[in-house]
Amino acid sequence: MANLPTNGEADTKEIDMASLPSSKRHNQNPDLDHHKVGVPSKQNLFKEFTNTVKETFFADDPLRHFKDQSKSRKFILGLHAVFPILDWGRGYNLKKFRGDLISGLTIASLCIPQDIGYSKLANLDPEYGLYSSFVPPLIYACMGSSRDIAIGPVAVVSLLLGTLIQNEIDPTKNPVEYRRLAFTATFFAGITQMTLGFFRLGFLIDFLSHAAIVGFMGGAAITIALQQLKGFLGIKGKHFTKNSDIISVLKSVFRSIHHGWNWQTILIGSVFLAFLLFAKMIGKKNKKLFWVPAIAPLISVILSTFFVFITHAEKKGVAIVNHIEKGLNPSSVHLLYLSGDNLLRGFKIGSVAGMIALTEATAIGRTFAAMKDYQLDGNKEMVALGAMNVVGSMTSCYVATGSFSRSAVNYMAGCQTAVSNIVMSVIVFLTLLFITPLFKYTPNAILASIIISAVINLIDYEAAILIWKIDKFDFVACMGAFFGVIFASVEIGLLIAVVISFAKILLQVTRPRTALLGNLPGTTIYRNLQQYPEAADVPGILVIRVDSAIYFSNSNYIKERILRWLVDEEEKRKKLYRPRIQFLIVEMSPVTDIDTSGIHALEELHKSLEKRNIQLALANPGPVVIEKLHASDFTSLIGEDNIYLTVAHAVHSCSPRVIEEA
């Protein structure tokens, strides 16, 4: 069947298997494999253009289902595309609901204390954290397509938002303006996310490398944990630093050692931190007990609140939450800054926070989609996340996204669909309506302990070790982001991560690899001499493989690198009294594309070789390359017959022409 591409009969297999390796392999002469280098039929310009656009922006062919459908059907399909709940909602049943109910209750119990804590990271009152766990999950449940993600405020984005807005407006002096800027930033975070998704620019977030994110998250986790020391040690507000770098924070902590630490606070905090970490350990050891760490925070809150209430520890200096506004999210449409400087600030902060929120949500979505093997349209996800933040910004929420820890719990608790988010949202709704007053006596130290135990997971030292093992350059990016965050600030860390990621791309593009090839004895296979020491070079012929598209950014380097290989090899062979190099074969298989600069470089290479009396030959140029070589007449410059199907063909044709002159 290898020979008959359209042959549908399966019973010819036995025969084909025999012919598969090659019926012509008996032949000593590879030229009798009469295949020529294929020149694909010329595409017209428009088609070429649309293909490029399609592959860049619509690689996943999102409109596939819309083909050949009636108008009304297209409308319904469109509706389903925007609101996947219409799709999976019809197949929803009681069995699935059981899974969603349990997981929804579990993540709700985890999210309520986290929300209260995280809103502090964002310098907002505790109710805003809860608001953000009510509206956004509902919107996401209707529009999102991940089944496992748990939506709400997360530690890193809260910290980032808090730091960036605090640089502009003081949250204690101007709480109203601060809040308005926070909503404005949330609005623009949502707009950014929707725009990226709608214009299918989702690939832009791929430019933040995995390694940089690992470092950034680890650094942010340490920064967050350090900032919790204030609540954990019961240090009074005013003298504590506003900076987030490790040095300022530790200085603040130790400066207040004699007249600020509160032993009762420390005691409560430590006991419950120990409890939380112990619960975490249990959950790690036995995957079935995943619910233990999941409900431990809520239990801690209940117990400590009760304890403070009966002992009146708040009178002994234990800081408590004191007040959480009762009732549902108020509208915040009128609070958005829609003109002036604050609009610009909101846009800047929002777009950064929105991008970071996206990287987190996208990573979660992908991970769980791969685990359960369903497809996620990344761009559609972004539209859903964006829409939920835009709506959120109008209902007093700040930036919400997918949370690593809660999504993992959601998955392990057996969630089936986004209904678990709805369940969580309903619980938060009830909490807001009825039980916020009960949080009055919750000590801040507990919230600090909960945050510390939550962010510890973000320090992924195993990933860092793996990165070190695999790729040293990645490790530099990882550590750059990490130290940038903890010693400078979140923004600097982020900047370092982005810059190093880009530097890596540029390095790859400017300095592609090239390799000398040799023949594996007894085969027609040519392989990298460094990787296969048994491979042997060919007398009078130099075979070089170029491992990248030849573009303006590397064309000169490639040309000069090839000439350097040539000079080095010439010297080496001269010493061994072997024949002078008379043919230079460039293996072009990995060269997927070439541009005008690349062709210039090849022409210059050809010219230089001509001066040295060396013939240039190309092996296996790809479809795009051969088309461009033809278009530029390079093929006729070096001679059509100097372009071969494989290196073996080229060697076979050149070898007999090598003249014996040492």
Add this chain to the structure above:
Amino acid sequence: MANLPTNGEADTKEIDMASLPSSKRHNQNPDLDHHKVGVPSKQNLFKEFTNTVKETFFADDPLRHFKDQSKSRKFILGLHAVFPILDWGRGYNLKKFRGDLISGLTIASLCIPQDIGYSKLANLDPEYGLYSSFVPPLIYACMGSSRDIAIGPVAVVSLLLGTLIQNEIDPTKNPVEYRRLAFTATFFAGITQMTLGFFRLGFLIDFLSHAAIVGFMGGAAITIALQQLKGFLGIKGKHFTKNSDIISVLKSVFRSIHHGWNWQTILIGSVFLAFLLFAKMIGKKNKKLFWVPAIAPLISVILSTFFVFITHAEKKGVAIVNHIEKGLNPSSVHLLYLSGDNLLRGFKIGSVAGMIALTEATAIGRTFAAMKDYQLDGNKEMVALGAMNVVGSMTSCYVATGSFSRSAVNYMAGCQTAVSNIVMSVIVFLTLLFITPLFKYTPNAILASIIISAVINLIDYEAAILIWKIDKFDFVACMGAFFGVIFASVEIGLLIAVVISFAKILLQVTRPRTALLGNLPGTTIYRNLQQYPEAADVPGILVIRVDSAIYFSNSNYIKERILRWLVDEEEKRKKLYRPRIQFLIVEMSPVTDIDTSGIHALEELHKSLEKRNIQLALANPGPVVIEKLHASDFTSLIGEDNIYLTVAHAVHSCSPRVIEEA
């Protein structure tokens, strides 16, 4: 000898030729080619690091000659490296001097009128152009290694400098400050060039693609020509626009049609422009008459000056040069801004102008080095060009670089070494000392004609057509730069060129190509099905080639693209009742590198395939890739025996295991 890499005896060739294709080709079973995928011995970290650094910054191994030399010898070699004149100077002889003398005289006759004109583009008095053709060529002759480049002011850099400085300081109102900023910019242009060269960052200028430069140069030429209309039509100064875009200029030209054009000026200009273009045509038709267009400008200047002198046309409104300062370059060390805002401005303008000057000089250097087949060290060239501009900035010169037109004349006049630059410099020296007063009656219209006829060459429409033929994306970059320059400004055009160049790199990195492979009937060769329609797919097996390093920027795309190929092919084969795809072979030959994100993507791919009951196999991973696959334990995840030397091996091993189920 293919089998005996160190065998030096040439007379075994006949035998080897026979064995070359493969002594094992009779064997039907490619597995009997008992080669395994090579795993290179692990390099230690330090070596790996130094190798990367070396390949990035010292790709040309500049210290090669310094190895194993005594200290004093190293010093002398170092001196020779900085001043190549010490090297080639010893072999210099009278015969070479004859060539240099003739070419030096020719380029001097060409450069004097051009210098006077170009200094106007830079809004400087005419003598500064001459100054810049006196000192810099001398410095370059000592330090540079190109034998053909002709140094001096050039049109595009003059225009760029003029536009950029004019944005900061008005040249008519504050001529002294303007001049000071010009020298400061020149100083920093030199510093930028030296820095790039010294830190071996020369590759950075490769990021400006050839296509973008063609567009930029063409646009700049048209802009320059348009600006000459003022001098050419004899329009009086004040009402003429300061903007350089085509619309403003043409508006100014037509607004002044009734009360500004001077017919005597137009007459003189047109006659000599016709003469210059005619001379150019002669030079083009007969390469031996290259000296005709080379001396035509000087002849025009002499004739027209004489004509104005005897007819006193300057009294009839023909604008004349009037005054060129007599005497050598005065020192300008004390004029450099070394603090304050103007330092920063000078730095900004200088670094841009310095980079553009470098692209021009580097392109010239490379072109002629390739034509005469000598090696140029790009980074050393940059140091030489930088040094000459630094010295120039202290001796009242503005940015000088290699001129396309004069270098071509230099080459054709038979220059042998940089001595032709010294000859030119001496002529300019004599001109400055003795004959500048003679230029008093030179009409400005002649200078305009000379500039127009000089910059016409920069409009390389043939290159633009070729770019269109070869690469449409390049053409967009070219046109973007072109229209940016003529409709907006030089800076905007430059910015567009840089942005499009970068976008192209990013596109290449994010959306690499992948290809379905098929077996060429009768061979063990697997090739792109699109390029080779005769290739046939293999029943039950899908072969996909990934054409790029797998990095964080494309790992997700590659994974999803492979899964998409899989889904499409599954559908297609199902329709044809062919066996279900049970093996997915990824041809890794072009995958030169992989990072942690890439390995993640492969793991996710493996997981997805497992769910579909498809086995993943890899063919021919390169040395770096196989090492990282081992380091991350990916090899044991998919099974060591699922990594094959070639696609043929993989197919041969998988095919018998394909189960018949349609």
